[in-house]
Amino acid sequence: MNMTSATVSRRDFAKSLAVASVGFAAGIPVQAxxxxxxxxxxxxxxxxxxxxxWKAPQMIDYAASLKLDSLFITTLDALESFDDAYLANVKAxxxxxxxxxxxxxxxxxxxxxxxxxxxxxxxxxxxxxxxxAKALGSPVFRxxxxxxxxxxxxxGIEQRIEDTVKVCRAVRNRALDAGVKIAIENHxxxxxxxxxxxxxxxxxxDYVGVTYDAGNAAWTLEDPVASLEKLAPYVLCTHIRDxxxxxxxxxxxxxxxxxxxxxxxxxxxxxxxxxxCPGVGVHAEIISGFSIDFPYFKAGFWDAWSKxxxxxxxxxxELAKRGREIPRGQPDDKAYQQAELERSLRTCKETFGLxxxx
Numbered sequence: 001m002n003m004t005s006a007t008v009s010r011r012d013f014a015k016s017l018a019v020a021s022v023g024f025a026a027g028i029p030v031q032a033x034x035x036x037x038x039x040x041x042x043x044x045x046x047x048x049x050x051x052x053x054w055k056a057p058q059m060i061d062y063a064a065s066l067k068l069d070s071l072f073i074t075t076l077d078a079l080e081s082f083d084d085a086y087l088a089n090v091k092a093x094x095x096x097x098x099x100x101x102x103x104x105x106x107x108x109x110x111x112x113x114x115x116x117x118x119x120x121x122x123x124x125x126x127x128x129x130x131x132x133a134k135a136l137g138s139p140v141f142r143x144x145x146x147x148x149x150x151x152x153x154x155x156g157i158e159q160r161i162e163d164t165v166k167v168c169r170a171v172r173n174r175a176l177d178a179g180v181k182i183a184i185e186n187h188x189x190x191x192x193x194x195x196x197x198x199x200x201x202x203x204x205x206d207y208v209g210v211t212y213d214a215g216n217a218a219w220t221l222e223d224p225v226a227s228l229e230k231l232a233p234y235v236l237c238t239h240i241r242d243x244x245x246x247x248x249x250x251x252x253x254x255x256x257x258x259x260x261x262x263x264x265x266x267x268x269x270x271x272x273x274x275x276x277c278p279g280v281g282v283h284a285e286i287i288s289g290f291s292i293d294f295p296y297f298k299a300g301f302w303d304a305w306s307k308x309x310x311x312x313x314x315x316x317x318e319l320a321k322r323g324r325e326i327p328r329g330q331p332d333d334k335a336y337q338q339a340e341l342e343r344s345l346r347t348c349k350e351t352f353g354l355x356x357x358x
Contacts, residue, residue: 040274041100041281042348042355043070045239046078048286048341051334055080056090064097066345067357072237072283074104074142076119079132087135095137098357102237102283103133104142104183104211109164112146113153114188122167126182130171133180140183140236141175142211145199148189148219151304157191161199168203175207183236185211186227189219192312193230200234209236212277214264215256215287218243221294221308223315224264225272232276239285241344242266245316246323250298252316255291255326259284259344260351263323270352282354286340289329 044066046059054062056078063071071094073079080086094101107114110122119125129141150160168182175182182203186196200208212235217227224243228235242262244255260266273280295301302308330336348354 039356040270040354041069042345042357043068043072043100043102043281043283044341044345045072045074045283045285047074048284049334049337051332051337054078057093060090060094060097060099060101063099066342067355068099068345069356070100070102070281070283072102072104072142072239072285074285076105076129076132082128082132084135087132091136100281101136101138102140102142103129103136103138104140104185105129106144107146108143108167109145109150109160110167111153111163112160112190113149114144114146123170126167126171127174130174130178130180130182134178138180140181140209140211142183142185142237144185144187145190147187148304150190156304156306157195161191161195161202165199165202168208172204172207181236182208183211184208185213185239186216186220186231187213188216192220192222192308193217193227194309196231197234205234210234211237211239213239213285214269215239215241215243215285218245218254218256218264218316218319219292221296221305221316222312223319225269226312226315228269228272229276232272235273235277235280238273238277238280238282240269240282241284241286241288243319244291244323244326245320246325247320248293248325250293250295251301252294252296252320253291253325254294256287257326258286258288258340258347260347263319266352270354282348284341284344284348286337286344287331288340289331289336291326291328 043063056073059071059073059078108122108126109115119128133141145160145164151157196210210231212228212231214224217224242257242259242264244257244262245252
């Protein structure tokens with residue numbers, strides 16, 4: 001070190017101490033520098049690249065190549081074996097590459113149109129998921145009730161919620177013993193935020209929480225930011241994508257998009273996650289290339305939404321006023337899915353400052 005610069009450095013340091021001492025002695029508070037906002041972990045949900053058909057090891061390698069912090073495996077089919085040795089190897093591979101793992105699966109509502117008996121009964125499916133999550137080091141097991149089709153089943157979404165609560169209660173002790181929380185997603189238009197909260201509270205928030213999905217909020221006639229604000233106390237993990245919403249003659253259309261290419265207020269959304277859900281990371285789940293209709297001007301539409309709140313719908317309409325029609329993409333194409341995901345991750349890093357490795 002150059003002696004002159006060292007002397008100046010020590011002199012400046014001593015001067016700063018003297019000034020601080022005078023301030024304390026005079027009772028003048030010394031202005032502290034505000035701490036920088038913590039960075040959120042950034043990862044991807046494997047459904048974003050579903051067309052590739054990768055298994056867990058390939059997914060982990062891909063996450064590491066993109067310098068991501070985590071990977072959300074949301075299908076049990078990605079695991080080539082449920083044996084302890086295989087699961088230990090997958091967990092070790094992820095740890096070696098610095099990638100956190102989260103695990104999930106699909107419907108655990110036995111009366112949902114989306115329920116698949118592939119993994120046994122709903123209770124057996126949930127029990128299996130909890131075991132696998134623990135073995136992989138995942139703090140959660142993500143699952144869903146169903147889809148928007150369940151809103152028109154006998155008893156409506158309220159009955160499907162009751163049926164799902166019973167399944168959760170049946171495995172409560174297993175979840176608590178494993179230290180794994182059941183993270184139920186607002187999925188494909190099945191439940192609005194207030195309905196999902198009803199499920200969580202009825203089952204027990206000590207072992208059941210929420211996988212918050214920004215895109216799915218738009219499928220329940222909600223503003224994704226307003227939905228997050230309601231669900232925040234229960235959120236354990238996230239799936240994030242953008243949505244473009246626009247009006248047409250019978251109502252509105254919703255197209256999911258890459259992050260930053262829709263009309264969701266993402267700046268506020270990410271700020272709210274940081275503020276209201278400390279420690280929760282962002283997993284990009286990009287499902288682009290198509291749109292669905294919400295023909296709320298047509299007779300019969302509101303039969304499935306009889307208990308929807310007007311204020312929630314007004315917020316949705318405000319988004320639709322800001323949106324514009326976008327063209328269809330190639331939702332089943334490998335290259336299209338990968339490009340949509342990687343563009344979204346770049347936006348998360350470069351525009352919103354997400355990711356510990358960014």
